[in-house]
Amino acid sequence: MSAHDVPMPAGGHDHHHDDHAQDEGPHSTFSGYMIGFVLSVVLTAIPFWLVMSNVISDRTVAVLVLGGMAVVQVLVHMVCFLHMNGKVQGGWTMLSTLFTIVFVAIAVAGTLWVMFHMNVNMMPGHDGQVHHLGQS
Numbered sequence: 051m052s053a054h055d056v057p058m059p060a061g062g063h064d065h066h067h068d069d070h071a072q073d074e075g076p077h078s079t080f081s082g083y084m085i086g087f088v089l090s091v092v093l094t095a096i097p098f099w100l101v102m103s104n105v106i107s108d109r110t111v112a113v114l115v116l117g118g119m120a121v122v123q124v125l126v127h128m129v130c131f132l133h134m135n136g137k138v139q140g141g142w143t144m145l146s147t148l149f150t151i152v153f154v155a156i157a158v159a160g161t162l163w164v165m166f167h168m169n170v171n172m173m174p175g176h177d178g179q180v181h182h183l184g185q186s
Contacts (some may be wrong), residue, residue, distance in 0.1 A: 086130025093123040
């Protein structure tokens with residue numbers, strides 16, 4: 051019996067359905083991309099306006115507000131453009147992203163902690179006075 055003698059399924063085509071087609075992730079629509087685009091523009095324009103018009107005078111508050119807006123914009127990009135959610139690839143993409151975020155946060159916090167303590171401990175008497183040898 052040759053390969054040509056094998057009966058074809060109805061319709062004459064051999065249909066192979068991929069069981070993992072749902073793991074590829076959702077395909078966004080034009081409206082989904084437009085929502086992401088509009089949110090991205092708004093989340094860029096607001097911090098730009100805040101800085102250029104000097105709305106927030108306290109530097110610490112400004113850094114926190116701008117940092118918060120940056121985090122929100124990253125989340126918008128991840129959801130709207132990268133289509134990341136807990137269902138894509140069985141949740142492994144989201145899990146690896148969360149691991150990366152935690153790892154980077156620990157690395158940045160540790161680096162800042164070390165730099166701060168090195169500055170404090172390596173610069174004793176850093177009060178602007180010049181100390182000469184032999185003088186008290």
